[in-house]
Amino acid sequence: MTGTSTDDRCLPPALADVARVEFDYADGDGIDFEPYSTFESAEETTGWVRDWTGDRTADGSAYRVFGQDGTGGLAALWLARPGRSLSDQPVVFMGSEGALGVVAGNLSDFLWVLADGVGPMEAVQFGSREGRPDARLTEIAERRASTPRRPAGEIIEGARAEFPSFVQDFEALCR
Secondary structure (H helix, E strand, C coil): CCCCCCCCCCCCHHHHHHHCCCCCCHHHCCCCCEECCCCCCHHHHHHHHHHHHCCCCCCCCCEEEEEECCCCCEEEEECCCCCCCHHHCCEEEECCCCCEEEEECCHHHHHHHHHCCCCHHHHHHHCCCCCCCCHHHHHHHHHHCCCCCCCHHHHHHHHHHHCCCHHHHHHHHCC
């Protein structure tokens, strides 16, 4: 995967490829995900962080929002690794009804989660449920991923173990 500086607002090539895929919700058996063709603006991201937390001084500079589910929950790269590329940052999901969680430890692993038929919302709300593998997303992962293929559940659990304080840290902003 091509690295991108963390202050850049251009989608990494892998996310640009994902943004061209139409996701099938399949009446709840598919992936509830609507990828964006660009990152959400810094102003929009700061706005939702302020709305979520109730803190009018909070900013959204730690997130690059790249998609949503059907209810408005947001998928983002969380800039948790200073000085590293966007592709090396963890993927997180903040649901419209309060669900929070780490989906993958980096963009490459996120591609494998999608290929396994599990979206950001499903990863957080249902954990390691089995999805319906998608040939289009598998092709993107095979072409763009720099990590080996692993089952979605293994990737999700590994990311949660690597970033155990994400939910508590984000919820602390809400107090």
